[in-house]
Amino acid sequence: MNTLTDNEQILIVDDEHAIREMICLALDEQNYQCVQANSAHIAEDIIRKAPPDLILLDWMMPGISGVDFARRLRRDKDSQNIPIIMLTAKSEEEDLVRGLNSGVDDYLTKPFSTRELIARIHALLRRSSPRNSDCVLSQSGLSLDNISHRVKGGSQNIELGPIEYKLLRLFMENPERVYSREQMLNNVWGDNIYVEERTVDVHIRRLRKALEPTGHNKLIQTVRGSGYRFSSQQGSS
Amino acid sequence: MNTLTDNEQILIVDDEHAIREMICLALDEQNYQCVQANSAHIAEDIIRKAPPDLILLDWMMPGISGVDFARRLRRDKDSQNIPIIMLTAKSEEEDLVRGLNSGVDDYLTKPFSTRELIARIHALLRRSSPRNSDCVLSQSGLSLDNISHRVKGGSQNIELGPIEYKLLRLFMENPERVYSREQMLNNVWGDNIYVEERTVDVHIRRLRKALEPTGHNKLIQTVRGSGYRFSSQQGSS
DNA sequence: CCAGCCTGTAACAAAACTGTAATAATGATT
DNA sequence: AATCATTATTACAGTTTTGTTACAGGCTGG
Known part of the structure; x- marks a missing residue:
């Protein structure tokens, strides 16, 4: 999956x-x-x-x-x-x-x-098992290339740590979908690993900060009570 | 033929x-x-x-x-x-x-x-087979000639050991692509051959050192958590 | 058999990344 | 507005990953 x-x-x-x-x-x-x-x-x-x-x-x-x-x-x-x-x-x-x-x-x-x-x-x-994750995801001028492991906002390279990279990839693979903190932990950190749910917040923060220079931080939206969402549309709920 | x-x-x-x-x-x-x-x-x-x-x-x-x-x-x-x-x-x-x-x-x-x-x-x-075994690869003033087996940085000859040569060739055949240590071992050292993954780091170091005099060492980028990449662009992630 | 080059490892140093907790903001509810 | 719940930020110490160097063979070519 x-x-x-x-x-x-x-x-x-x-x-x-x-x-x-x-x-x-x-x-x-x-x-x-x-x-x-x-x-x-x-x-x-x-x-x-x-x-x-x-x-x-x-x-x-x-x-x-x-x-x-x-x-x-x-x-x-x-x-x-x-x-x-x-x-x-x-x-x-x-x-x-x-x-x-x-x-x-x-x-x-x-x-x-x-x-x-x-x-x-x-x-x-x-x-x-040939991996099929070899593609370029892009949305609103933000692009993530799995082959070169590169993230770009417009033409500007964006530096991300491993976790932030995986987080962003998860988001971009399913735009608009709301992920709970638990789901993010399972997907990004791994299934049998224990870290505080709050830790997700911190990494969301780090991701947003990294995306700030190009304004793409607005794509990471908070869904109060549920989790986070990657979306190019306005608003939260 | x-x-x-x-x-x-x-x-x-x-x-x-x-x-x-x-x-x-x-x-x-x-x-x-x-x-x-x-x-x-x-x-x-x-x-x-x-x-x-x-x-x-x-x-x-x-x-x-x-x-x-x-x-x-x-x-x-x-x-x-x-x-x-x-x-x-x-x-x-x-x-x-x-x-x-x-x-x-x-x-x-x-x-x-x-x-x-x-x-x-x-x-x-x-x-x-698709290996460009009979052509000259070049990028940003660094060139690798598969026929004469020679590497040049600008007009200056660069001496490389066999492994460093193969490594550089692998990189230059697929610029921008991130190679994991395992992939490098398989491609350069051979499949099913066991050497420590960290050995790759050492050879990366040797390659970088050899490329240093002409400044081309910057083309070999570290992608933390994933491996290394040959790129003329800035930065890593 | 020796001198010289190339390799793989180990060991230590340096960087980068992580998780947590503490504190500040913000939103929701009454 | 007051209060509670949830999220945002920040700082920091601990880990993990990578960089670098030294060194002990192995192989080459006299």
């Missing part, structure tokens, strides 16, 4: 609890959202209900093996495009051949470092 | 016939044109005669190792810009570290899936 704070969901399929926990811990730190499954069967269920953004799949599991499971996922239209990273302890030639056809996106041979795991997850997600 | 059927040519360097064949088969399906070499020596010959668009290079080969070969290719101006993907059976941290400095663009650990292989080849070719 929104590209400012995007926790991607990762499904870990492994029969060993310890390994799942370890991975989970590492991913948590990177702000990925983890879901665990100790068997292919359970994993299947989860995938059907809430498709994750990426799957970490153990090669060897009781019941359905990782390879077979991967193959099955690839056949199903719904799960076809979910990136899969296979976790394996093997590195033998025969497995190479078998693995070549199972259609997974990457391999990691145990033991692996969390560093490497995260790097690969990152790389895969980056490839599979 | 031939725009009607623009099959990109890929050179596979591996001493194992079976692997070469397997890869070849997969690439054929994707309409890539394959050339095989079972040793670095032969590969060298092929590259000299008909430079491929991309090289798949096995890490372990009798005679010259893949790492050494890659390094040699990187030193030679003619082969410097050909993307290289390293294929390795190892997954030890230390080996990866050794591979880092060889200047390859990406690496794949066996066993890998054809899906993954193709995805990475695709990604690399896409990234490197």
Whole structure:
């Protein structure tokens, strides 16, 4: 829904609890959202209900093996495009051949470092989810360019800190919409972060001050009792 | 050379016939044109005669190792810009570290899936094909010549190390665009290669220092919280 | 094998940014 | 008008991010 704070969901399929926990811990730190499954069967269920953004799949599991499971996922239209990273302890030639056809996106041979795991997850997600926030937003002579991360009032460059930038982007993505302080916190700061709601006021102030030189501060309107709004029209309520 | 059927040519360097064949088969399906070499020596010959668009290079080969070969290719101006993907059976941290400095663009650990292989080849070719590899980029009196590999600030020659050169080229290919540290690592150092993000800062510093004598260091701007940008305009945000 | 260049890291310094609380304004209600 | 509720401003100390430097290898080319 929104590209400012995007926790991607990762499904870990492994029969060993310890390994799942370890991975989970590492991913948590990177702000990925983890879901665990100790068997292919359970994993299947989860995938059907809430498709994750990426799957970490153990090669060897009781019941359905990782390879077979991967193959099955690839056949199903719904799960076809979910990136899969296979976790394996093997590195033998025969497995190479078998693995070549199972259609997974990457391999990691145990033991692996969390560093490497995260790097690969990152790389895969980056490839599979093209961000669509690459555009220039503009309104009443104020423009915000996501590629160059630049804000201009007329032809004048405007300096903004990271938070003010995100705030303005949020506003400009939905002009006229009133955002409550809580919504702003969730969108700009992040979902699971605690800061005082009043802090928003301060950043609104900072944003307004930065926009003052070009007069665009008037675009940030206070909606008493509700929050703030980005609008080129007059008045508040 | 031939725009009607623009099959990109890929050179596979591996001493194992079976692997070469397997890869070849997969690439054929994707309409890539394959050339095989079972040793670095032969590969060298092929590259000299008909430079491929991309090289798949096995890490372990009798005679010259893949790492050494890659390094040699990187030193030679003619082969410097050909993307290289390293294929390795190892997954030890230390080996990866050794591979880092060889200047390859990406690496794949066996066993890998054809899906993954193709995805990475695709990604690399896409990234490197529109590269203005045979023209002179210039901006605000700073010019970078991809043919002679020379950088000039006004009429003054500027000496840059390989990394700083690539960094500057990346910047000048997309002025105004903000690059995150991760993006820079992927583009300049290579995909799936792990070095500290802060290392980028150091090289930015080195680049700036080298550009200082002609005042062009101001073109490299910091975008706090996001990365860096090459721009002739004022300010950052 | 040595001298010299290039790299990646770590460590410390310098800047920029943030969150909070305290206080002033402003609006709404009675 | 008085009072309460909500928002605006400001100052400041704590954090985070970036700048800079030094240094220990690795690789190159004698």
